[in-house]
């Protein structure tokens with residue numbers, strides 16, 4: 001999963017000082033970021049954070065008020081036609097004609113680009129070959145999204161933009177899409193996606209940028225962000241024999257909370273879990289339950305912004 | 312510039328034909344109205360001595376209904392496509408906006424021609440002699456009128472807030488335009504303010520042109536209404552490129 005880079009990674013998208021407002025609403029303020037070749041980069045934040053606006057400015061579909069953007073060395077506004085041939089775009093919430101057939105959409109899209117891949121093969125890769133004669137309106141949510149990925153990839157683009165691709169999908173369909181996207185990255189493409197699902201960002205993205213109220217809060221690999229901002233670990237131990245005082249002397253322990261039998265031990269650093277195990281073994285404490293809670297991007301988000309992602 | 316035009320036109324045609332009410336409404340309803348009115352006013356009689364005289368030209372009304380039906384359908388398609396993000400999705404491809412809109416106008420004109428063809432067949436079958444005019448010339452007048460009214464449809468499609476209002480608003484604008492088009496009573500019989508409005512409407516000039524061609528006058532003699540229809544087309548196109556929203 002980890003992104004392997006040899007030396008300096010090649011920058012595919014570079015954004016600096018991007019700003020965009022709608023009337024009195026400041027949608028995006030002073031966003032700067034770089035996306036490297038061959039990575040899955042996720043822009044994550046709650047609804048209304050400015051993800052779509054940022055992405056569509058980068059795609060050249062909206063005109064920024066300030067800042068500079070380069071995608072594959074091109075200016076998305078002035079060199080839109082050249083860029084369109086090299087990027088693939090999936091919009092949030094954009095549909096297709098209700099009664100267009102899957103293969104007709106593929107056929108239409110491949111007619112529009114100067115180079116195009118084999119449509120049938122693409123459908124097969126995305127698991128849509130059985131649906132090639134189905135009307136768009138009869139597809140399931142996951143099938144629609146896979147078709148949109150197919151359309152975004154019909155011209156074999158170097159960079160793929162995916163806006164909230166799995167929103168509204170069931171877990172099974174979501175996992176299928178994650179696998180597809182990982183596969184796309186593994187074939188050397190760069191993927192820029194947005195999501196408000198922290199689990200998705202964590203499972204899928206090589207690097208993420210957290211955006212809130214139009215401002216970038218942090219950028220880094222998910223593991224890196226968690227280690228940097230949420231180093232605490234919580235271990236939940238169940239035991240009927242002991243009281244909270246029994247854990248005195250446990251290395252790295254910060255706090256113990258708990259009642260008669262379930263104790264939440266909070267401590268510093270990744271080593272804390274091992275320390276608890278060692279301590280329990282050494283002290284010969286008889287436990288009936290053991291569980292460790294690893295902080296997630298969700299916790300990082302809460303810590304950095306002071307509110308949850310769904311608030 | 313028109314890359315993808317034929318592909319898009321062909322696929323959109325198929326998509327339109329799959330609409331349950333699309334083809335039937337476009338092709339069938341004007342013909343049915345034509346036949347019903349034609350029977351009512353005994354279009355088929357050869358001597359004009361018995362029964363009620365048609366107070367207006369029934370074939371021209373039917374042609375006008377075809378045109379308005381096409382425009383309403385275009386307005387509905389554009390607003391539904393906008394609301395569903397289909398226009399946005401198409402616009403992110405190398406398709407130019409002009410290509411997208413031209414394809415839809417082209418389809419509407421083709422279906423107008425088909426519908427007119429059905430009308431002529433129905434006329435031959437039920438009312439022999441009633442359509443005894445220069446048909447190619449009359450068809451051209453119908454298409455020019457339709458094109459001009461379609462451009463007004465663009466303006467309507469640009470300003471209606473949601474797809475749900477598109478049909479009612481379109482109908483509320485277009486059907487009264489037929490009422491004051493001069494088909495049922497002379498435009499000069501209208502109140503002065505209404506008369507001025509009526510004279511700026513493409514439907515009025517479409518009726519004038521069609522009536523003229525029907526009565527055997529030449530296109531050159533109808534240059535005022537031809538010019539007016541083209542002027543409306545250019546003005547509406549200019550207005551809609553300013554106010555048109557893709558999403």
Ligand SMILES: Nc1ncnc2c1ncn2[C@@H]1O[C@H](COP(=O)(O)OP(=O)(O)O)[C@@H](O)[C@H]1O
Pocket residue numbers: 022025026027045046047048049050051052053054
């Ligand atoms: N076309 C628009 N007109 C007016 N306001 C908009 C428009 N698009 C987005 N906004 C506003 O800008 C902010 C950011 O929106 P958006 O970029 O869509 O966020 P996200 O994709 O993260 O949910 C929101 O407050 C939203 O209401």
Ligand SMILES: [Mg+2]
Pocket residue numbers: 051052053092163164
């Ligand atoms: Mg969004």
